[in-house]
Amino acid sequence: MSAPCAVPAVAPRLLDVVRERVRYLHYSLRTEQAYVHWVRAFVRFHRMRHPRQMGRVEVEAFLTWLSSERSVSVATHRQALSAILFLYHQVLGQQLPWMQDIGRPQRKPRLPAVLSPPEVGAVLARLEGTHRVLAQLLYGTGMRITEALQLRVKDLDFDRGAIVVRQGKGGKDRAVMLPAALAPGLREQLRQARTLWQADARAGRGGVQMPDALERKYPRAGASWAWFWVFPQAAHSVCPRTGVQRRHHLFDQTFQRAFAHAVHAAGIDRPATPHTLRHSFATHLLQSGTDIRTVQELLGHSDVSTTMIYTHVLKVAAGGTRSPLDVLAASGGAAASTFAMH
Template sequence: MNRTSLRPGGRLLDQLREHIRYRHYSLRTEEAYVHWVRAFIRWSGLRHPRELGGAEVERFLQHLAVEKKLAASSHRQALSALLFLYREVLGLNLPWMSQIGRPAAKPRVPTVLSQGEVGRLLHVMEGETALLGRLLYGTGMRLTEGLRLRVKDVDFERRVIIVRAGKGDKDRLVMLPQSLCTSLKQQIARAHALWVADRTGGNHGVELPDALGRKYPRAGESWAWFWIFPASTLSTDPRSGVIRRHHMHEKRMQRAMQTAVQAAQIHKQASVHTLRHSFATHALQSGTDIRTVQSLLGHADVATTMIYTHVLALQSSSVVSPLDTLCSLS
């Protein structure tokens, strides 16, 4: 077989993007898959993946694990990207593709803040990020789910929030904390001012899910679809190249969280996702049944939610350390 060379950003990666978008995968997944396929092509000396096979894929993954010291989760993502390339883009389904092992996920105990720590953390946060932090802790939403909230998704009368296309592309309902209603209405009023400015300036509407955007091309200009946490400036859509209003960038919230963790003198590896872990633990602690918590978190399997019961079990355990027994006798 003649050796075929590729440019790292050539036609194959364009085909990869097309197949990913056809399946409505997220932009984050697209960026990750393109990254790993490009890395594989470069590692192989720009050879076309059709000329390579299971042996080369395994050596590439070994290179990532041993030389690059890649985490198991990234290792699995790289393998998923290459399998997607071979199956969906190149149309191959060879025996070796089902024989490559994936590194096992190691169970990790989530970092959970006490209610006092959450209170200190939220107290030192300011502005929109403070409201978003309270919303994430008060509902258990993921960061991306909170950032993507639209005006139409908040029902103040029923005090519920509809989380659209969460993990696994599923919708779910979460509670709207009563204590946030006034602040959230004020945030929506600020968002409305930006929406009016966009309409007056003739700017493009916000991004819509693909099918809706094609069926109702003007819907993105409507107030109902506007972001609750819009970005302060316009930006270029990385897929379409259209300049429009996006939602607040996740890095802004992540930076605000890290600043607040230090200001609140919390000496734990806490991230924005820690608010979700803390919500689940505190909800179970207050007597909410595990099936309800599973539904609120959007977990497909209750076993995923069970990790929080393990955290609680240790906290409320009646097991006494032998050291404490020894000290009480002295």
């Protein structure tokens, strides 16, 4: 009876070490949450055994269960494997041969969902206020939704017509265009954000969260207007890492719900998410003749081969290769063919 009582105490300590290691390596909060989730699931799957008591057999059994019983996607399977390998290598300090031998399921290339310009316009027309500005920003710059939500006031340069994306995927910075058509909407968004910032200042709030150790280096910067969110949340929330109550940026789930309603209201039957606006941005730029290297830089892709996927979309889209059926119809062959059948 003593063993079941003693084992649960191991898991919380283990997860705390996982969190500490993730933060030491400056991984994102989402990566931390994902890794903690999969480590917890792995331990629970094997009835609370400590990972030091397990190895390749147990890891493969867990991954097999995920793919065969839970039918998870390739991306989810790879994420779970990455979390477990992180546990053994970075947390437990083990670098064993079997860790290199476990096969990673390969992602099959899939064409991204892309909306046509009229469809994008129809969706934007059914969004209002901040959600509309945010959707215009995603389509007008190709930013990921997390990059857009984490924008600070200082990242907008209206004079040069540029936006600086800080710590994008892979921790890289890049600059994108600030569309002239979006400038009025962004200025209005800043006006509304400033109202919230002034209210926080009057209430003596501690300011917004700062990246890395900047909060210690510049203690008062978090309360400044320059570091305030472009898209702040209306209410305050508790930071999951520090436990401090402060104003966070807009939650992506809130925007995703509004976007889904707009897609449905626009009568678009194909699946579309906010990330579809990024795909549409890249495809429409290439379709207009923009150099693929430029598109690569705007999207923040490390390898141009990632950007090449959008050229495959163009090959079958309007303006791409012409179908022989259209050639036949244009020459009158379709009518003759129909007559011959009768």
